[in-house]
Amino acid sequence: MAKTKKQPRPKAQTPRGFRDYFGAEVRARTEMLEKIAAVYHRYGFDALESSAVETVEALGKFLPDVDRPNEGVFAWEDDAEGWVALRYDLTAPLARVYAQHRNDLPLPYRRYAMGPVWRNEKPGPGRFRQFYQCDADTVGAASVAADAEICAMLADCLEEVGIPRGDYVVRINNRKVLNGVLEVMDVAEDQRDAVLRTIDKFDKVGEAGVRELLGKGRLDASGAYIDGVGLSDEQAAPVLAFLTSKGGTADETLANLTAAVGGSEIGAQGVEELRMMADLLAAQGYGPDRIVIDPSVVRGLGYYTGPVFEAELTFDILDDKGRKRQFGSVAGGGRYDDLVKRFTGQVVPATGVSIGVDRLLAALHEKGRIDQTARGPVVVTVMDRDRMADYQTMVTELRHAGIRAEVYLGNPKNFGNQLKYADKRGSPVAVIAGGDEFDKGVVQIKDLILGAQIAENATLEEWKDRPSQYEVLRADLVAKVKEILGS
Incomplete structure (x- = not known):
């Protein structure tokens, strides 16, 4: 078989x-x-x-x-x-x-x-x-008022969660401006996708890199040669003017963008929408310390139809090689x-x-x-299996007082394992009661956080002055646990 x-x-x-x-x-x-x-x-x-x-x-x-x-x-x-x-x-x-x-x-x-x-x-x-x-x-x-509102709300969200003003900037642009630039470039339809892909690399390769990629091509960091789009300097000029049009103020940037789109009607419409957004945001108190017009923002080239925006965190972090770099983008969106x-x-x-x-x-x-x-629950330890109902009563009182708590439900035979369990859970307090405590109407309450700190750092004399375990009346269980948690 x-x-x-x-x-x-x-x-x-x-x-x-x-x-x-x-x-x-x-x-x-x-x-x-x-x-x-x-x-x-x-x-x-x-x-x-x-x-x-x-x-x-x-x-x-x-x-x-x-x-x-x-x-x-x-x-x-x-x-x-x-x-x-x-x-x-x-x-x-x-x-x-x-x-x-x-x-x-x-x-x-x-x-x-x-x-x-x-x-x-x-x-x-x-x-x-x-x-x-x-x-x-x-x-x-x-109305672009809806786009401006989204940008203001995004700034509020970042500050609400703990990113302070000065550590972020919401950058806005408009896809219609880019469409206007493409219009005045006078490039063939089959070249437009290549131009858009090149524009999207501005953050990585900069102005010089984009200039090369719009022209004959360039060597990348690995030494490989990347073919360019093949545009003349005159054709590439509007793109470079668009990408480098950010000025010291919103008015300067808008003037530079107006020049970049030339006589394009759709481009002029995009610039005007940016102007309206800037005015609306300024009226609400969202100045350039939080929200700026930035033509280098290019998102979802085949997706967005008007304003686009991106939230960038500006503080430095260390990369895997220990080099400083900015954290970068954490949010983005636009009109679709x-x-x-x-x-x-x-x-x-x-x-x-x-x-x-x-x-x-x-x-x-x-x-x-x-x-x-890790913030674990208060652990009610079990010294006597026959008193499980009493332990459950304790934990219920704690829970009804709004305190996260549980009864130890593993094998109670080894008490040391119960305290190890509480430590692994990150529990702040352990409640201890055996036969002697029940007879006297008291409970032992062990401050596990303070106990760990004393065991690690304190001398024997400090142990005497800073007890980490308390005996209290059973009726005072909840009050004492609240006191310890509050400290």
């Missing part, structure tokens, strides 16, 4: 590009999202939780860096729905939600959304296939007036912003604004 082949055990590991989040990380993210949600709510936005799964048709061709709608996403074929996929952002679902429920929604519709998104892309250091986004969008408002049109056939103006939650959390950690210390 053939021996049954034993099935191998599954490997206990996360799939590539995914990770697990534990208590302190989850708590830090939740607290940060609550602060951002409070700002969104204060601005009049309503929460929306949309489906994590959308039809591939609904997602459309707005995926990052791909041409086919079922690439870049985690998709599968459903018998009833056809191809469906996990959402890759929170904006495409918003377009579907608005188109589906527009008769029941107010116009403009202002919503915020927070949650995980999934992208089937190659993972790398700090780049995961599942990550959190935190969005706010206004659908149905054509064509997204809902895919469903309705009608242009529906929309603008919004997306905050990269993981990036912002990393920034707050760099600034020392996040306490990642």
Whole structure:
């Protein structure tokens, strides 16, 4: 008789590009999202939780860096729905939600959304296939006042979570200005995509690098030669004038942009929209110390139709090689007036912003604004299994007083293991009561945090002056635990 082949055990590991989040990380993210949600709510936005799964048709061709709608996403074929996929952002679902429920929604519709998104892309250091986004969008408002409001709200969010003024800047630009520049360049249609890709490299290669890439080409850092677009110096001049038009004041920048777009009507419209946004923001007290016009901001070249904006953190951090560099972008967005049109056939103006939650959390950690210390519950230890009802009564009293608490539910035989458990949980206090304590109507309360500090740093004399364990009346249990937690 053939021996049954034993099935191998599954490997206990996360799939590539995914990770697990534990208590302190989850708590830090939740607290940060609550602060951002409070700002969104204060601005009049309503929460929306949309489906994590959308039809591939609904997602459309707005995926990052791909041409086919079922690439870049985690998709599968459903018998009833056809191809469906996990959402890759929170904006495409918003377009579907608005188109589906527009008769029941107010116009403009202002919503915020927070949650995980999934992208089937190659993972790398700090780049995961599942990550959190935190969005706010206004659908149905054509005025750039809606864009200015989003920028002001973004600045408020950064300050609310702990990024001080001076450590960030919200930079704004307008896609119409770029369209005007392309118009006056007089380049062939098939060259425009190459020009746009080159413009998008300005932050990496600078003015000289863009000049070379628009012309014959350049050597990259590795020594490889990159072919250029092949434009003449005269053709490339408007692009360079556009990218380097940031002046000392908003008025200077706008004047430089006006010169860069020449006689282009769409370009002039973009410059005027930037002027209106600057005036609106200044009237609300958002000056250049927080929000500036910056022509180097180029986002989602095939996606945005008007104003675009980006929040950049300006403080220095050290990279893997110990070199100083600025932290960089943590949020971005802009106006996208064509997204809902895919469903309705009608242009529906929309603008919004997306905050990269993981990036912002990393920034707050760099600034020392996040306490990642594990905060465990008060642990009621078990000295006598027969008194479990009494221990449960204690923990219930603590919980009813708003104190996070639990009874030790492992094997109580070894008391030392119970205290090790409390230490591993990061518990601030342990409650101890055995037969003697119950007979006397008292409990022992051990301050675990102070005890650990004394054991590590204090002399024997200091032990006498700073007790870390107290005997109190059973009736005073809650009051004493509150006193210790408060200290």
